[in-house]
Amino acid sequence: MNAETAAAPHLRLDSIVKTFGSFTALKGVSLDIRRGEFICFLGPSGCGKTTLLRVIAGLDPQSGGMVWLGNRDVSRLPPSARDYGIVFQSYALFPNLTVQKNVAYGLKLGRAAERARVEELLALVGLPDAGPKYPAQLSGGQQQRVALARALAPSPGLLLLDEPLSALDARVRLHLRRQIRELHRRLGITTIMVTHDQEEALTMADRIVVMNDGVIEQVGTPDEVYRQPASPFVADFVGAMNFLPGVLEAPGQVRLGVHRFECGGDHLSDAAPGAAVTVCLRPEDVQVRAAGGANTLEAVIESLEFLGPFHRARLAADGLGDARVTADLSANLVRDLSLASGRRLAVTLPRERLRVFEAAR
Ligand SMILES: Nc1ncnc2c1ncn2[C@@H]1O[C@H](COP(=O)(O)OP(=O)(O)O)[C@@H](O)[C@H]1O
Numbered sequence: 590m591n592a593e594t595a596a597a598p599h600l601r602l603d604s605i606v607k608t609f610g611s612f613t614a615l616k617g618v619s620l621d622i623r624r625g626e627f628i629c630f631l632g633p634s635g636c637g638k639t640t641l642l643r644v645i646a647g648l649d650p651q652s653g654g655m656v657w658l659g660n661r662d663v664s665r666l667p668p669s670a671r672d673y674g675i676v677f678q679s680y681a682l683f684p685n686l687t688v689q690k691n692v693a694y695g696l697k698l699g700r701a702a703e704r705a706r707v708e709e710l711l712a713l714v715g716l717p718d719a720g721p722k723y724p725a726q727l728s729g730g731q732q733q734r735v736a737l738a739r740a741l742a743p744s745p746g747l748l749l750l751d752e753p754l755s756a757l758d759a760r761v762r763l764h765l766r767r768q769i770r771e772l773h774r775r776l777g778i779t780t781i782m783v784t785h786d787q788e789e790a791l792t793m794a795d796r797i798v799v800m801n802d803g804v805i806e807q808v809g810t811p812d813e814v815y816r817q818p819a820s821p822f823v824a825d826f827v828g829a830m831n832f833l834p835g836v837l838e839a840p841g842q843v844r845l846g847v848h849r850f851e852c853g854g855d856h857l858s859d860a861a862p863g864a865a866v867t868v869c870l871r872p873e874d875v876q877v878r879a880a881g882g883a884n885t886l887e888a889v890i891e892s893l894e895f896l897g898p899f900h901r902a903r904l905a906a907d908g909l910g911d912a913r914v915t916a917d918l919s920a921n922l923v924r925d926l927s928l929a930s931g932r933r934l935a936v937t938l939p940r941e942r943l944r945v946f947e948a949a950r
């Protein structure tokens with residue numbers, strides 16, 4: 590194996606386009622996925638996540654572009670030649686077959702080997718005694734675990750999951766999140782999971798692929814996507830965010846209302862001073878106790894909403910006009926400072942936490 594071979598990604602998508610009639614669902618999507626990665630496709634309903642997964646699977650071939658598995662061009666190969674297991678949102682088990690038969694479905698082994706393999710898989714997904722049962726005798730979560738076992742049975746190189754948890758109730762979902770991650774850790778299988786649930790993606794993925802309207806907006810670790818959103822769309826879709834209208838004064842300096850702020854974001858280097866910008870800041874990054882100085886505002890608390898571990902405050906800051914700043918304040922802080930609506934306080938918008946985007950025109 591030469592160096593180039595060793596470095597080849599497990600899966601490469603090269604300029605994938607997918608049209609349905611006159612509608613373009615994927616507008617040139619390129620992505621490299623490394624062997625063993627856990628990838629989430631994250632985005633709102635209708636953005637093309639399922640379409641992309643089906644292109645990878647060969648279930649719904651692309652209209653343009655190429656799909657590579659290692660060094661193999663699989664763009665025109667049928668699903669059976671692409672070495673993956675797949676799980677859909679709906680359980681999709683054969684209702685008239687036992688769990689044992691469902692899991693064994695794709696296997697071509699002798700009877701004894703098949704029995705052993707099914708046993709191994711059912712143990713792996715935590716359902717060692719489910720073999721003789723029928724799908725209808727299992728809960729939704731149990732059926733998805735059987736579907737996982739079935740997908741993994743032939744030892745595929747790639748595991749594709751299309752919203753596998755979204756039909757389940759919250760408790761089961763949390764449990765299965767952990768179980769799928771643990772399974773991934775033990776098997777090391779390259780996994781792509783589609784989800785519209787940002788929390789699911791943030792907690793499970795090695796890297797998140799944020800999609801919007803047929804394009805990739807950002808690829809990054811959960812921390813990167815959360816801390817350094819590449820676009821206002823990502824900033825808005827993942828987590829809560831303040832969007833404050835401002836004007837670029839100089840590199841690293843913006844004007845918000847009557848105030849001049851320092852900002853750490855350097856991704857606006859080619860925007861001219863005077864450009865309209867949107868300044869983004871997470872509510873939890875608003876600081877209350879910082880001692881005066883740069884980037885500090887006087888504000889009045891308009892409302893304070895109790896959300897358990899923290900309070901979400903709506904702040905009207907002096908000199909910011911109609912803009913409001915949302916700040917998440919810890920329950921301890923609110924108690925220690927006896928904060929309540931109507932109270933005045935000084936808040937700091939930390940320089941290194943401000944991200945600046947050119948305003949949409
Ligand atoms: N078979 C199809 N025929 C026509 N349009 C489709 C078809 N499949 C998907 N689409 C459209 O493509 C877009 C992306 O769909 P999909 O990939 O299912 O989105 P997601 O999984 O992100 O919710 C949607 O606008 C959807 O209506």
Ligand SMILES: [Mg+2]
Nearest residue numbers: 638639640783
């Ligand atoms: Mg979908």
